[in-house]
Amino acid sequence: MRDSSAGPRVLLRRLREVMAVPSGAQERLDQIVRHIASNVVAEVCSVYILRADGLLELYATEGLNPSAVHHTSLAVNEGLVGLIAAEARPLNLPNAQAHPSFAYRPETGEEVYHSFLGVPILRAGRTLGVLVVQNKAHRTYSEDEVEALQTTAMVIAEMLAAGELEAISNVGARLDLTRPLHLEGVALCDGVGLGHAMLHEPRVVVTNLIAENTNDELERLSKAVEDMRLSLDHMLEHGDSAAQMGEYREVLEAYRMFAYDRGWIRRIEEAIRNGLTAEAAVEKVQSDNRARMLRQTDPYLRERLHDFDDLANRLMRELMGRPHGPDAQELPKDAIIIARNMGAAELLDYDRDSIRGLVLEEGGPTSHVSIVARALGIATVGLVSDIVSLVEAGDALIVDGETGQVHLRPPSDVENAYAEKVRFRARRQAQYRRLRNKPAVTRDGKAITVMLNAGLLVDLPHMDESGASGIGLFRTELQFMIASTFPRMKEQMRFYSTVLDAAGNRPVTFRSLDIGGDKVLPYLRSIQEENPAMGWRAIRLGLDRPGLLRTQLRALLSAAGGRELRLMFPMVSDVSEFHEAKAMVERETNHLRRHERPVPSVIKLGVMIEVPSLLFQLDELFEAVDFASVGSNDLFQFFTAVDRGNTRVADRFDTLNVAFLRALKLIADKARAADVPVALCGELAGRPLEAMALLALGFEAISMSPSAVGPVKSMLRGLDVGHLRERLLARMDPCHGNAGSVRALLRDFAKEFGVPL
Known part of the structure; x- marks a missing residue:
């Protein structure tokens, strides 16, 4: 081979000249393989292109039988060329015919060639074809020759990306680069x-x-x-x-x-x-x-x-x-x-x-x-x-x-189907917007409070757009997660005040910092935990790091000066944790009063029910709190021992499983008996079919993402919740003898009575 330092540069210069001259795609490719063969002193240079059907078609050659072009093909993993395509790495052999993957194609006339060098034609890590040179003599190609071939393969990859080689196959096959996926x-x-x-x-x-x-x-x-x-x-x-x-x-x-x-x-x-x-x-x-x-x-x-x-x-x-x-x-x-x-x-x-x-x-x-x-x-x-x-x-x-x-x-039929889906969604959204100012009342006269889940200022206009009654869950940790340093008390106070101003007379329920686990902050040293979802997070972290929680409490109390403050604590697993947090709120309130600072006119404190242990403390809990909210995402995760982030088990149990619904009914019943308001603000509330079940179980307040308000409101206005409750509770009765999911029951009910889903 020529001087290794000049070889690739000379070849690239010649290929640039070829690319600059107007010519057909096949003619240009034929010239490229001739220049490559000349540059690396090879008797054969061939280009195989991967088609959409998974075959590598011979597109051009210098040295093999010209009649084999567009008539010879190999499957990926078939022969040496197929092996290179499958593994996406070069293959350098002094005696190709001795390799176990060698596949003989008599129409090409390549049996007289022994040494073999092939490199994948790659684009952004994806194999588009294979570039090969061969010689009759037994030899191992140098690293410089391998580099030269890899460099020129990039030129062919650009031709493919530009669509130049799409239409020159005799069989009219599409290239793999352009097939639908x-x-x-x-x-x-x-x-x-x-x-x-x-x-x-x-x-x-x-x-x-x-x-x-x-x-x-x-x-x-x-x-x-x-x-x-x-x-x-x-x-x-x-x-x-x-x-x-x-x-x-x-x-x-x-x-x-x-x-x-x-x-x-x-x-x-x-x-x-x-x-x-x-x-x-x-x-x-x-x-x-x-x-x-x-x-x-x-x-x-x-x-x-x-x-x-x-x-x-x-x-x-x-x-x-x-x-x-x-x-x-x-x-x-x-x-x-x-x-x-x-x-x-x-x-x-x-x-x-x-x-x-x-x-x-x-x-x-x-x-x-x-x-x-x-x-x-x-x-x-x-x-x-x-x-x-x-x-x-x-x-x-x-x-x-x-x-x-x-x-x-996508093929045209898929594109048309999705275009219709977009139009349908647009029509549905228009219908939902017309419901914005209509009351959230079921067909049998049950008033339901429909609220939003939020966490950023850009969420706030959705209250007016959707007609929601307020914010049932404001995730305060989002402000902390996008910050590079811990937001100072005055920054937090301005932020919370802006949220309350935007809500006007509508209630806002703030959740104290739910950090830890997978929600880590740059300015808070994290620890390695085997089960972070059940580890040092939320109220546990706040009580152990009181300075962090006290700063947030003081900011919330100051922002709500003269107004109502609704605050709930996440991940409470024992009522004593709520009492500790409540004592901190009282200390911060007294601190503000001593310094003659404004304090809220009303303070209502609650908990997120998301740890199963609280199900066995509901009587004590409802004696202590002003309100409660069910975090159905975590509660279901812990209730069924299913990691919702694990794709192997995340869908193993249906959220409409009777066992889980019995737990939710227990919460609703106990709250009603204690005259304590309870809402549900997890993913369940935002899906119409699941929301049907929640209303039938006795939940009168639900909170969801802004896009879910319209569909859920449409559903509840067409629902006779009393009738559904009778049917659902009968199905959930232990005497029924079959637990499982009630999803089919709810779908049948909606279809029978025309409940929009």
Whole structure:
């Protein structure tokens, strides 16, 4: 082979010349294989392309029988070519015919060739085909020859991505790159999005690694860092996010804190002094951070990995002169954003009016970007395997945030079905909006209180839009989760005051900090726990760290000065814990009075019933509290010993199981006997069929996500709850002899009496 240092560069220069000349796709591919064969001094060069039917078709060759082109094919894992496609790694053999996977194709005439080098044609980690060179002599190809072949395979991958090779197959088969795919993930935000893919690239590819002048690179870095800091400062002071959504200032301030970290900048400078370009130095430091953080089991540190990726990406774009946000001309009006994962601030870079959906390869329900996506109402699906490597920019996509399904390049019948689903949802939403000002009263005259679950300021307008009676659960921890430092008492007070102002005369039930477990804060040292859901979290953490809880209590009491304050404590497993928390509230109230500060006109304290042990303390509990709320998500999880985050068991038991409904009925009955208001604010309340059961069990107040208010209100206005209660309680009677689920009973009842679901 020629001088190894020049080979790849000479070949790339020749291939650039080929690509620059107007010609047909087949002619261009034929020229490419001739140049590759000449460059690596090979007697054969062949290109196999993966079709949608899973076969690798010979698309071009120099050296084999030309008549075999478009007539020879191999299955993935068949022959040496199929083995390379299956394993996505090179194969370098001095005697190919001795390999156990060798498959002889007589029409190609390749039996006279012995040495074999094949590399996968990859794009974003996805195999699109195989590039092969062969020689008659027994030889092992050098590392430089392997590198040259891998480099040129990238050129062919770009031809495939551009669609140049789609129509030249004799059999008219579609390429694997363009076939429709149905992918499964985890639903993170309800809604249906139809649109076209917009790839959000978490990393900028660096091609120039070696610095020519270290001082020049340090100067470039210094300017890029300063520009990045100014950009973040400007977003905080003048950006749309800062102006309209105050919570997101906390996210941006976290990025600014990282951007001003001298340790991070110093490591990049050291890498430059060792001979790297500024871009390569940023990538190296980012790679080191990633390798270190991936070894961490702390969920907060793993979440920070994406924040550091975001920050390094911003710096790389500054160095390479690329815009920070998506170019307005490139962002389609119906964009579906595709990402491995992304920081919350990166989502805010996009024009929200153009986003129809978000698909994440890694994102989970508790990540910052998922919280922000839900607040913005963007249909979102996470944990979609390999979505980044499977999708191409501009691909048609359907995101079903209700079922967790993603349809990539959907066939027309699927697209039409979803388009009708979107129209149907729009019609239903219009019907629900007409119910906004109508009373939530069942057909037989039972008044039901329908409220919202909320946690961010952007949730508050939904009260007016949905016609909800108030906020049945305000998750105060969301404000803490998107902050880079513990929010000070005055910050918390302003935030809670804004919430109460927005609610007006409608009640707001705040939940004290429900942190710990998978909800970790950057400024609170977390501990490793084998079962974090049942560990040091919520009220347990608050009572053990009284300073943290007292600060929040003082802020809530001050914000509600002259008004009613409704506050409940999560994860209470013994009534004594409520008494401890109540004593803390009384101490903070007395403190404010002593200092002549405003205090609430009424203070009502309650608990979340989500630990089964409280089921055996209900009499004592209802003597102590002013109200209670059932957290059905955790209660069901603990009641059935089912981890709702474990896909193997999460769907093992139906939430409409008779045993669980008996527990809920016990709570409702005991609360009514004690004349203590009780609500249910878990996922059960937001699904019409499950909400039917809750009303029949005696719950008169339910709280749910904003999008669920319309469907649930429509259902209850068509429901004779007294009639359903008789039928349901008869089915739940132990004398019935069959526990199981009552889901079929509820569906049959709704169908029989025309209850809208």
